[in-house]
Amino acid sequence: MKQYALFTGCTIKAALPHIEMVARKVLPLLDIEIEELAFTCCPNADFRSTDEYSWLVVAARNLALAEKEGLEILSLCPGCTQTLKEANMILKDDNSLRARINKRLERIGLIFKGTTEANHHLVILHQQIDILIQRITTPLYGIKLAIHSGCHLLMPSWIMQFDNPERPTKLEELIKMLGGTIIDYPEKTLCCGFTLFGSHKGTASRIIRDKVESAYLAGAEAFVVPCPSCFQQLDRNQLVAKRELKFEYQLPVFYYLQLVGLAMGFDLDEVGYYHGRVRSPELEEKIKSLRRKEVVNI
Amino acid sequence: MISINTELRRKILEHNEDIKKCYQCSTCSASCPVLRYDPDFNPRILIIKALYGSEDTLKSKEFWKCLSCDRCNERCPQGVNPYNVLLKLKNFLFSQNLAPKERIDARELIIATGFSYPISSAVNRKRESIELEALESIGEELKKIVGIEGAE
Structure with missing residues (x-):
């Protein structure tokens, strides 16, 4: 068992707690022990757009908390991962900036030394893929999945250092391990448009429509995402876009760890599927019948 | 006629000399998911205005539409990091009490x-x-x- 500090992130904590639930269920079964620390918002890109210096200070506080416990950070959100990785890199590289930021942290009895790393859980799971393979009991044979890697798991690549942002393949490998079928589709690398949904709903809706249409027409039965913002955009907001733009098709969304849970033998309820807004009765039946076949084989 | 705000220009160039390397190739614009759907948002034009320190930029609400997807940073052949240039602009507006x-x-x-x-x-x-x-x-x-x- 390796220990990590779990960085859940605000979106999952407040808006998608079922993803936190599935992470707490599944990660320990993959030999990952998780510790809870008093992390705040990472902080996000909106916060950075007001004042980069405070953005660095708050990120440094989060990193310093993990350092104090001697733990690396395992994150559930690509946005949080990007903030923490970028801030870590900036502060490790710039001695004078680090000294100034540490003056701020001194006020609350913390210090940033640069001794921890932050990674998205997909990066960590990909490094221990043999453990993942051993735990699979109910492979997702025949389930047709459209991958949406999103932006910040991959970019900027010199900070994220995980996969090729133009032709990502790592999430694909991780899904093939679970037995799922990958459906390639033309709009695979299009950003989900989440941050425009609040202020420019029309633009965001058209992005959603193009993504869903592209994956649906390619034959996908569901999306799989590594990101809570993409999850919200392609789940709850998909229904809004569908109403506004009157398209016919719809695709449910899985967060990657939900699929891991299904492949490890949990049922749809146990992985929080019914907390999603977009449903597909056909796909639900298909997943249930996979499980029945398993029982017959035994 | 373009009016120049020298303080803005200085702020933008302060930690971001690389912006001077922009040769307006439009890779950022061609890669931008916002521009694809909303032609009013054009990173290439925002960059040239920022480089001049154009007052125009400060009045524009356009750059708050950026999705922060980082695709322009990823693809810029000159290392200008257009997304980070927009961040600097937004930070400047915040410091002047002009953020939304x-x-x-x-x-x-x-x-x-x-x-x-x-x-x-x-x-x-x-x-x-x-x-x-x-x-x-x-x-x-x-x-x-x-x-x-x-x-x-």
């Missing part, structure tokens, strides 16, 4: 509570219904450490 109210409110929420989402009783009921601990405000420490550089 929703950005300021979002910032204040994080500083006050530690979270970017309001922690309502509905949120905590939902968490408790799936056996997760309720969230509590943890912003106290942040109030002691945030604030723009130099304003100690």
